[in-house]
Amino acid sequence: MSVAPHIPGLMVRRFEDRDVPPLQALFDLDPEFFHAINGRDIPVAEIRTALPPGRAVDDKFFFALVKDDRVAGMIDIIRGYPEPATWFLGFLYLAKDARGKGAGRSALQALYGWVRTQGGSALRLGVVEGNTRARWLYATEGFVYKGVREPDPAANRARRTLVLERPL
Secondary structure (H helix, E strand, O other), X not given: OOOOOOEOOEXXXXXXXXXHHHHHHHHHOXXXXXXXXXXXXXXXXXXXXXXXXXXXXXXXEEEEEEEOOEEEEEEEEEOOOOOOOEEEEEEEEEOHHHOOOOHHHHHHHHHHXXXXXXXXXXXXXXXXOOOHHHHHHHHHOOOEEEEEEOOEHHHOEOOOEEXXXXXX
């Protein structure tokens, strides 16, 4: 069983404390993205510790995506949410200069096989309704609409979010 998915062109490893400053620097260089999807800046520490109800730290897999010895993005994925065989992709982030070149698609495709080897049978995610590039990617990867989550300040959700799922 592999500790991390294999994504062509990227090194994927468990996120470490040393990865916080370079990932936060990428976030800080990309305020338009975070304001468009969340209405605010999001600190790495918040994503790194976020867990859905009923899930434990052992269910969270947080990976650094590294290219040319530099952090170029991250993956946050949760085992067994909202059902035991469903994995929830909490966040797939790529640096601005890595987007639109196939890295997101490669990351998703790598996750399908990796999640299957971990016993998962479906991948679920939420995508902000206005994020048309991501919605197009997910649609072309076979994700289907499962529901909607309305804005909820108590849940730090500022935008209407579509819930999508893909069988593996």
